[in-house]
Amino acid sequence: MGRVIGIDLGTTNSCVAVMENGQPTVIPNAGGYKTTPSMFAISQDGKRLVGHLAKRQAITNARNTVYASKRLIGRRFDAPEVQKAIDLCPYEIVRGPNDDPRVRIGEKTFTCPELSALILREMKRVAEEHLGEPVRDAVITVPAYFNDTQRQCTKDAGKIAGLEVLRIINEPTAAALAYGFGKKREEKIAVYDLGGGTFDISILELGSGVLEVLATGGNTFLGGEDFDRRLVAHLLERFQEAEGIDLRADAMALQRLKDAAEKAKCDLSTRDVTEINLPFVASDARGPRHLNLEVTRETLEGLVDDIVRQTIKIVESCLNDAGLTREQIDQVVLVGGQTRMPLVQNLVTELFGKRPHKGVNPDEVVAVGAAIQGEALLSEDKNLLLLDVTPLSLGIATFGGHFAKLIERNTTVPVRKGHIFTTTRDNQSAVKIRVLQGESETASENDLLGEFVLSGIRPARKGEPEIEVSFDIDANGIVSVSARDLATGKEQSIQVNATGTLSDEEIQRIIDENELYEVQLKE
Amino acid sequence: MQLGGQGSGEARVPQLAPGCDPARLPLSPAEGYLLSRIDGRTPWSLLRQIGGLPAGEVDRCLERWVSEGVLVVDGSASKPNPRPSKEEEGSAAERPAAEAAPGAAQASSGSLPTDESLEIPVEAQERILEFEKRLKRPYHEILGVPVNADMKAVKRAYFELSKEYHPDRYFRRKIGPFAPLLARIFKRVVEAYELLSDPATRAEVQRNAVEPPSPAAAAANEKAPAERKKKLPPLHLHAPQLRALAERKAKAKGFFETGMAAFKQGRWREAAASVRLAIAFDPWNEAVKEAFGEVQYKANEERAEQLLKEANANLDLRRVAEALPLFEEALHYRPQDPEVNHTTARLAWLAADDLKKAKEYATRACELRPEVSSYRRTLGQIYKAAGLIANARRELEAALRIDPKDAEAKQELRSLPKK
Numbered sequence: 001m002g003r004v005i006g007i008d009l010g011t012t013n014s015c016v017a018v019m020e021n022g023q024p025t026v027i028p029n030a031g032g033y034k035t036t037p038s039m040f041a042i043s044q045d046g047k048r049l050v051g052h053l054a055k056r057q058a059i060t061n062a063r064n065t066v067y068a069s070k071r072l073i074g075r076r077f078d079a080p081e082v083q084k085a086i087d088l089c090p091y092e093i094v095r096g097p098n099d100d101p102r103v104r105i106g107e108k109t110f111t112c113p114e115l116s117a118l119i120l121r122e123m124k125r126v127a128e129e130h131l132g133e134p135v136r137d138a139v140i141t142v143p144a145y146f147n148d149t150q151r152q153c154t155k156d157a158g159k160i161a162g163l164e165v166l167r168i169i170n171e172p173t174a175a176a177l178a179y180g181f182g183k184k185r186e187e188k189i190a191v192y193d194l195g196g197g198t199f200d201i202s203i204l205e206l207g208s209g210v211l212e213v214l215a216t217g218g219n220t221f222l223g224g225e226d227f228d229r230r231l232v233a234h235l236l237e238r239f240q241e242a243e244g245i246d247l248r249a250d251a252m253a254l255q256r257l258k259d260a261a262e263k264a265k266c267d268l269s270t271r272d273v274t275e276i277n278l279p280f281v282a283s284d285a286r287g288p289r290h291l292n293l294e295v296t297r298e299t300l301e302g303l304v305d306d307i308v309r310q311t312i313k314i315v316e317s318c319l320n321d322a323g324l325t326r327e328q329i330d331q332v333v334l335v336g337g338q339t340r341m342p343l344v345q346n347l348v349t350e351l352f353g354k355r356p357h358k359g360v361n362p363d364e365v366v367a368v369g370a371a372i373q374g375e376a377l378l379s380e381d382k383n384l385l386l387l388d389v390t391p392l393s394l395g396i397a398t399f400g401g402h403f404a405k406l407i408e409r410n411t412t413v414p415v416r417k418g419h420i421f422t423t424t425r426d427n428q429s430a431v432k433i434r435v436l437q438g439e440s441e442t443a444s445e446n447d448l449l450g451e452f453v454l455s456g457i458r459p460a461r462k463g464e465p466e467i468e469v470s471f472d473i474d475a476n477g478i479v480s481v482s483a484r485d486l487a488t489g490k491e492q493s494i495q496v497n498a499t500g501t502l503s504d505e506e507i508q509r510i511i512d513e514n515e516l517y518e519v520q521l522k523e
Numbered sequence: 524m525q526l527g528g529q530g531s532g533e534a535r536v537p538q539l540a541p542g543c544d545p546a547r548l549p550l551s552p553a554e555g556y557l558l559s560r561i562d563g564r565t566p567w568s569l570l571r572q573i574g575g576l577p578a579g580e581v582d583r584c585l586e587r588w589v590s591e592g593v594l595v596v597d598g599s600a601s602k603p604n605p606r607p608s609k610e611e612e613g614s615a616a617e618r619p620a621a622e623a624a625p626g627a628a629q630a631s632s633g634s635l636p637t638d639e640s641l642e643i644p645v646e647a648q649e650r651i652l653e654f655e656k657r658l659k660r661p662y663h664e665i666l667g668v669p670v671n672a673d674m675k676a677v678k679r680a681y682f683e684l685s686k687e688y689h690p691d692r693y694f695r696r697k698i699g700p701f702a703p704l705l706a707r708i709f710k711r712v713v714e715a716y717e718l719l720s721d722p723a724t725r726a727e728v729q730r731n732a733v734e735p736p737s738p739a740a741a742a743a744n745e746k747a748p749a750e751r752k753k754k755l756p757p758l759h760l761h762a763p764q765l766r767a768l769a770e771r772k773a774k775a776k777g778f779f780e781t782g783m784a785a786f787k788q789g790r791w792r793e794a795a796a797s798v799r800l801a802i803a804f805d806p807w808n809e810a811v812k813e814a815f816g817e818v819q820y821k822a823n824e825e826r827a828e829q830l831l832k833e834a835n836a837n838l839d840l841r842r843v844a845e846a847l848p849l850f851e852e853a854l855h856y857r858p859q860d861p862e863v864n865h866t867t868a869r870l871a872w873l874a875a876d877d878l879k880k881a882k883e884y885a886t887r888a889c890e891l892r893p894e895v896s897s898y899r900r901t902l903g904q905i906y907k908a909a910g911l912i913a914n915a916r917r918e919l920e921a922a923l924r925i926d927p928k929d930a931e932a933k934q935e936l937r938s939l940p941k942k
Contacts, residue, residue, distance in 0.1 A: 166694075166695075205678075207678065207679065207682050208679070208682055208683065208686075209682075209686060210682040210685055210686055212682070376691075377691060377694040377695070378694065378695065382686065382692055385685055385686050385689055385691060385692070386691070387685055387689070412713050412717075414690060414706050414709060414710055414713075415710055415713055415714075416710045416714075417714075419766070419767075420767070472710075474690070474706060475689070475690040475691055475706070
């Protein structure tokens, strides 16, 4: 059996871990860093750069450097999230043939799974160098709120990177696995995950080597980058007040400001005041202008207070979903670099009435959990079992355009559930079963996964026939749906396959193409 | 499969052999009745008492059926047994399959052989096969906990079973036909856990589990055996039915809460309508029924008030004919109000000349408040109008006894024809 790696494919940074002698180990990259920026660039001379190399030249090569592509993966080009990214990002986002967003760098257009694959391949390489052997199997993490398409795209990315993806698991679940590893206690755990791009909260229960997900919640558009953006806007304003120059249209200055804001934000987690120094950030008739500003922790906290409070609201509703009060939570685990901020820690402490757990590194814990799950799946002696849940509700469209949920989100998988439906017209001989995924009560606002018709229903008055519709989800998340007329025993069923935005041929083409590059890099 | 049973006579539990269709047996009605008592839970000794035949005859019948292969007998069903027993096979085949499971699994009860070439220990294979046999048992037995186990025990059992039967335990291993089996088991375990840990369904599941098809209840609605077979209550309701029941109750709860909110705000009629809906959705809830009494009373009061107001307004306008039906309707909601009875009596007499009704209302008023002279006087006057002089005299005299100064009564008495 080869080694299985756990990869935290983050919006801003990625991390890889492996089990060594029964203990999870985070693998440092060649530069000695335990996390790698999720960045990809093509340099001026046509070289492909990933991670720290890409980040180091990001300022001077902004248009050809891709970051935070995780925000785009598995979405439609017209989605508001993508449109927002188009406004904010210095790189070019174009519409792909499947209505998916793609990134154009020079002549070449990259699909989102391809961009993620470039990061995954880098993490795979880091692991292989460390282990001195080829790696094939991996567990990759995604935000709890990723839908089927986003998960499938992430799987496709793994395939393109030459990985066999054993399982996609949720980031907060992975964090809880890392926390719960080797613990025999019975505990209820809250994982508060404030990363670069997303906020996730999960409530889990640990008992005798089993970890059960009770509820998850979150916001896919709330994260550390919003903190940065607030601070950048604040700095822009102050610079304009002092110098009368608007830097908003200046891509280079913006990138420098963004980097400086991120660094200042981090500084302010340990200090009360920090200085931002950007020499020659602009120039006008008076000559070169320098940005030189002092920012206090208080200022920063004032700028982002409402964002943090928004997360607290989400935590409260998730607790409600889990049917627990805040006092019943035994342990709070913080994940994501943004949880280093004292304001975040204070509000979380205040909410739960206890200080968060200190034993895990918020940047590495997710990758560690992924490695633990990989090992748990493949190892002989099972000392940890994860009872994972469905991230989104599943059901069928019913009369009047409503959505009848058969499997609520947060239901443990594998699972089978059925419900009895009936006809809406006299002598109706067939019913159409439209399988949907989502949380809206209105059928049309959810994703259509598939549809089929059950015919041959015996003529009867409306409301009399009994049609049992059953949903079945296996451990790998594959959904099958069947409908049975209880009177005649007639049955129809389909298997609903999650689809990414790429076809199998397209994935193969990209794999072949990337192998070419692999050869190039080794030259 | 053991025939004849290994238990002592008292505890032996006969049940229908798998695949046996009792409708095809040449039975007398009495034998059919006896066969219909056999549910896999009632022990032989009890069948002697409830079988509808003399005990010796019951023994003879049962023994004959066992020897003919119609029945199988096991001694272990009287107490819930965490270890699956042979009897499962019979009962599983008796009931229609609840799930359309992968083909192999359905037919596999006891027939799927263990296989040493699979990447799954033989002991584990045996445990899986045994567990599969009890998938049709009540939910608490699937989890292996007492029927009234608390949430903690339910969860602990669920975790322990998960560790053993979750498909991830054999991730990527060659386990052949055990893969679908394992999935089926785990889904059933999850179902049991969910239903027993959700307060909305828990009570229903428990109630179902502790109410085995009772011989006494079954005897009450006696039918021919073939027909009866269909009517036998299932050992436990299936999950969709339980959920539907829970939904109904949740709906009822919603209506009840709406009703009580309206009640608190004094909107009695609205409250009564909501509570009535709550009863329709959850007719088993005694608390709701109790509350309904009070709500209904208040709602009636409200309606009566409204009617009386309208009626009096008509009276003020001297629209006596319109007032009468309103008073009568008000009486429907407030039959015990003496004053309303009295007024209605006078109207029925004076406006409609309906002396029969007038007498009824006036009598009711007098019964409710015998000490009021004016009610007696009215009743007397109505009798007089009806020509029942003796009665009229009696009532008018009674009125005068209560109030000797009642001038009207005196005058009415004087106007009566002499005896």
